Amino acid sequence: MREFNQIVAHFAGEAVPGQLAALEGGRGVLRVSLAQPVSALEPGHEGVLEMHDGARxxxxxTEALDAQGHEFRMKLLGRA
Incomplete structure (x- = not known):
């Protein structure tokens, strides 16, 4: 098991470690910080976050928060 708030983001065939930086306002919105950029990740792209306990x-x-591709705002859609 990984540390609390640690995730693995799965987008377009890439698996990138990162962390949940914040839960925003109880609307199912997360701020996610990735350890390395994910190629061409833009608003509207869907993927899977694997949580520290294995839940997916x-x-x-919904929004890129930096130009380098490390920080994103994401909306929860449901269990994978």
């Missing part, structure tokens, strides 16, 4: 959730990117 479908998410959609």
């Amino acid at each position: 959730f479908r998410v959609a990117v």
Whole structure:
């Protein structure tokens, strides 16, 4: 088991480690910080976040928060 708040983001065939930086406002919105950029990840792209305990959730990117591709705002869509 990984540390609390640690995730693995699965987008377009890539698996990138990262962490949940914040839960925003109880609306199912997360701020996610990735350890390395994911190629061409833009608002509207869907993927899966694997949580520290192995639970998997479908998410959609709603906003890129930095130009380097490390910080994103994502909306929870449901369990994967």
